[in-house]
Amino acid sequence: xxxxxxxxxxxxxxxxxxxxxxxxxxxxxxxxxxxxxxxxxxxxxxxxxxxxxxxxxxxxxxxxxxxxxxxxxxxxxxxxxxxxxxxxxxxxxxxxxxxxxxxxxxxxxxxx
Amino acid sequence: xxxxxxxxxxxxxxxxxxxxxxxxxxxxxxxxxxxxxxxxxxxxxxxxxxxxxxxxxxxxxxxxxxxxxxxxxxxxxxxxxxxxxxxxxxxxxxxxxxxxxxxxxxxxxxxx
Numbered sequence: 298x299x300x301x302x303x304x305x306x307x308x309x310x311x312x313x314x315x316x317x318x319x320x321x322x323x324x325x326x327x328x329x330x331x332x333x334x335x336x337x338x339x340x341x342x343x344x345x346x347x348x349x350x351x352x353x354x355x356x357x358x359x360x361x362x363x364x365x366x367x368x369x370x371x372x373x374x375x376x377x378x379x380x381x382x383x384x385x386x387x388x389x390x391x392x393x394x395x396x397x398x399x400x401x402x403x404x405x406x407x408x409x
Numbered sequence: 410x411x412x413x414x415x416x417x418x419x420x421x422x423x424x425x426x427x428x429x430x431x432x433x434x435x436x437x438x439x440x441x442x443x444x445x446x447x448x449x450x451x452x453x454x455x456x457x458x459x460x461x462x463x464x465x466x467x468x469x470x471x472x473x474x475x476x477x478x479x480x481x482x483x484x485x486x487x488x489x490x491x492x493x494x495x496x497x498x499x500x501x502x503x504x505x506x507x508x509x510x511x512x513x514x515x516x517x518x519x520x521x
Contacts, residue, residue, distance in 0.1 A: 329508065340413075340501060340514040341452075348508065387451060395505045396442065401451040 299324040299390050301400035309406040310378050318373040318403050320362075320388030330371040331389040331397060332362055341387065347371065358382070383407040411436055411506045413513035421519045422492055429488045430516045432502030437482035443475070446499040446515070455500075458485050492520045 300323045310316055322328055329348050333341040345356025352364040362373045371388060385404050389397035412435040422428050432441065443455040455475055456464045464477040478486045489496050497520045502513040 331510075333512075338517075341503075341512040343509060343511070346509060391510075395508050395510065396454065396457070397510060399451045 299398045301388050301390050301398055303388055303400035303403050305403045307404045311408045312380050313377050316375045316378045318386050320371045321369050322390040324390050329391045332373045333387045335385040378407055380407050411504050411511040413502055415502055415513040415516050419517040424493055426492055427488055427490045429486050430500055432485045432513055434483045434504055438504040441485045442503045443487045444501040494520045496520050
């Protein structure tokens with residue numbers, strides 16, 4: 298069965314600082330990997346996805362993620378965080394069914 | 410990309426009553442999904458709804474508690490029956506299009 302681990306429940310960064318959110322997955326074959334963002338009171342928005350090819354994936358809002366098969370990881374990064382990035386971030390993995398399994402989420406807090 | 414709307418956006422309901430949540434998609438899709446997001450938790454898949462067939466429920470969810478209708482390729486409803494405070498959650502509708510999953514804005518349900 299597929300699973301996702303997001304080891305950090307909360308992350309606090311200062312505005313302008315760099316950000317890395319961790320995600321580890323378990324899946325028997327080549328996974329499809331996703332990062333979603335959920336702002337307060339909002340639905341989920343897809344930030345980026347990895348299906349195949351280049352392991353460094355660019356997404357919206359200046360985010361990127363790197364797929365590392367050897368580490369079963371798909372960490373999300375941003376070089377400079379903005380106050381509007383404060384939200385809940387979910388990593389997800391899926392296979393051929395395209396139905397993802399979500400991690401528990403990481404809450405990003407941005408200090409001015 | 411699919412655009413999904415949900416009604417109502419939020420509701421406060423009495424224990425023992427039922428609430429029906431509507432999900433409308435702006436394109437025809439084969440599969441629609443219903444998720445629950447309990448406070449501070451990740452997303453849990455309730456069921457998959459295909460047009461013209463019975464919904465497929467995940468472990469821990471039953472049709473009597475969460476009946477689902479799928480009358481056509483753009484619409485679905487989820488009913489939360491005989492509600493208790495433990496049903497207080499955000500309920501999200503989603504669809505898969507082009508191997509990506511899109512989510513509605515969610516229905517925030519509070520049961521008193």
